[in-house]
Amino acid sequence: MLAVDYRPFSWDDICGNKSIVSELKKRSLNRDFPTVMFFAGDSGTGKTTCASIIAALINDDNPIRGEGCLNPNPESPESKAILKETFNMSCSMYDASKMGKEDVMQLEEIVSSESFFGGKRVFIIDEAQALSQHAKGVTLKLLEKKRENAHIILCTMNPDAFDISVRSRGLFYKFRSPSSSDIAECLFGLLGKLNLADSVPGIFIQEGIFAIAENCEGSVRLAVQTLDRCIAGEFYSADAIAEAFGFVGNAKLFEIVSLMLGRNTSAFREIKKMDLKEFFYLSYRFISDCLVYQRIQLADAPWKADQYSRLENRRDAMPDLFNLYSDIDIKMGAYFKPVYCLARLTDFFKENAPRGLAAAPPCARVPAETSRRSPVGESGYRKR
Numbered sequence: 549m550l551a552v553d554y555r556p557f558s559w560d561d562i563c564g565n566k567s568i569v570s571e572l573k574k575r576s577l578n579r580d581f582p583t584v585m586f587f588a589g590d591s592g593t594g595k596t597t598c599a600s601i602i603a604a605l606i607n608d609d610n611p612i613r614g615e616g617c618l619n620p621n622p623e624s625p626e627s628k629a630i631l632k633e634t635f636n637m638s639c640s641m642y643d644a645s646k647m648g649k650e651d652v653m654q655l656e657e658i659v660s661s662e663s664f665f666g667g668k669r670v671f672i673i674d675e676a677q678a679l680s681q682h683a684k685g686v687t688l689k690l691l692e693k694k695r696e697n698a699h700i701i702l703c704t705m706n707p708d709a710f711d712i713s714v715r716s717r718g719l720f721y722k723f724r725s726p727s728s729s730d731i732a733e734c735l736f737g738l739l740g741k742l743n744l745a746d747s748v749p750g751i752f753i754q755e756g757i758f759a760i761a762e763n764c765e766g767s768v769r770l771a772v773q774t775l776d777r778c779i780a781g782e783f784y785s786a787d788a789i790a791e792a793f794g795f796v797g798n799a800k801l802f803e804i805v806s807l808m809l810g811r812n813t814s815a816f817r818e819i820k821k822m823d824l825k826e827f828f829y830l831s832y833r834f835i836s837d838c839l840v841y842q843r844i845q846l847a848d849a850p851w852k853a854d855q856y857s858r859l860e861n862r863r864d865a866m867p868d869l870f871n872l873y874s875d876i877d878i879k880m881g882a883y884f885k886p887v888y889c890l891a892r893l894t895d896f897f898k899e900n901a902p903r904g905l906a907a908a909p910p911c912a913r914v915p916a917e918t919s920r921r922s923p924v925g926e927s928g929y930r931k932r
């Protein structure tokens with residue numbers, strides 16, 4: 549599996565999170581990494597990968613010099629152990645979901661003991677959000693002692709998993725999802741490493757990798773896994789990829805949102821053809837992206853610039869549609885009902901339709917029963 553076999557092992561292969569990578573690169577020169585670090589943020593954004601690079605580098609006798617940084621040497625025994633995930637005396641990885649209070653206390657003893665091989669040790673606690681409440685209690689003790697030769701890196705998907713008293717015992721790094729163009733670039737780099745950049749059809753480079761990057765929910769891991777399947781299944785064009793994975797491309801979103809903004813009921817015909825839930829979230833994000841673009845005029849988002857200029861004459865209607873989506877999002881909570889979403893969109897059309905517009909299209913006609921507001925739930929729905 550590509551996402552496992554091709555975990556980046558040098559700083560320049562990490563995509564996104566530029567300020568974190570730039571700081572870690574500078575620190576790598578003297579290997580002065582903080583003794584306690586929290587790597588928090590979205591799934592598949594490089595937390596465990598960065599922790600592994602640090603762990604491999606810290607005792608590496610023959611690191612490889614990169615541009616303004618030191619990278620671990622993949623041939624060193626340290627690196628080999630980490631790459632094979634067998635780990636060794638200097639680096640150990642703990643799965644927090646399997647750790648109770650006793651285990652954290654035991655780890656505290658190990659961290660406090662002298663390193664008998666003389667080098668530095670790195671303890672990575674992965675998925676730290678999964679530590680039980682009791683285990684978190686003793687984590688404070690684990691983190692607060694001053695240590696000379698031990699580094700502890702806690703990786704957590706949930707930045708709020710630890711309260712400020714624990715978080716402030718170390719340096720806190722918040723990983724964010726890289727932009728679609730960064731992810732596409734990363735996929736392109738990976739194709740190069742696989743010696744496929746020249747052999748895949750050009751359309752894969754022109755549009756396929758962008759379709760993957762735009763639909764991976766900000767997770768590089770998911771993008772790499774989708775790339776893996778595209779290569780195996782020979783899905784190369786954006787259409788083939790959309791078909792295979794049920795993606796809705798930005799061009800399609802643009803078309804439908806434009807129809808909606810024009811109060812054109814054929815939008816419903818388009819919506820009906822696709823996975824409604826997926827469409828709802830993607831178009832919501834799309835409209836919010838366009839509004840953000842209008843506000844801050846993102847210079848590095850060419851596709852948005854293009855969409856923006858085309859949607860500009862609909863500027864006034866966009867906030868209305870966005871508010872409608874927010875309203876649906878809040879009211880639906882955990883109980884996503886596509887029919888409810890359609891019914892609300894239909895109401896919006898009816899209320900705002902230009903005079904003479906026909907009644908709601910058949911696909912949007914729903915029994916009164918289902919168009920009532922769904923109960924509000926607190927959790928469980930995908931928020932993007």
Ligand SMILES: Nc1ncnc2c1ncn2[C@@H]1O[C@H](COP(=O)(O)OP(=O)(O)OP(=O)(O)O)[C@@H](O)[C@H]1O
Nearest residue numbers: 551555562563591592593594595596597705768769
């Ligand atoms: N920033 C990135 N740059 C390049 N590849 C990445 C990046 N983030 C993730 N990947 C890819 O995804 C895989 C998993 O990444 P990693 O284990 O670092 O994610 P994570 O942030 O720890 O996610 P989780 O919270 O789910 O554990 C890597 O092996 C690599 O292929």
Ligand SMILES: [Mg+2]
Nearest residue numbers: 595596674703
């Ligand atoms: Mg991880």
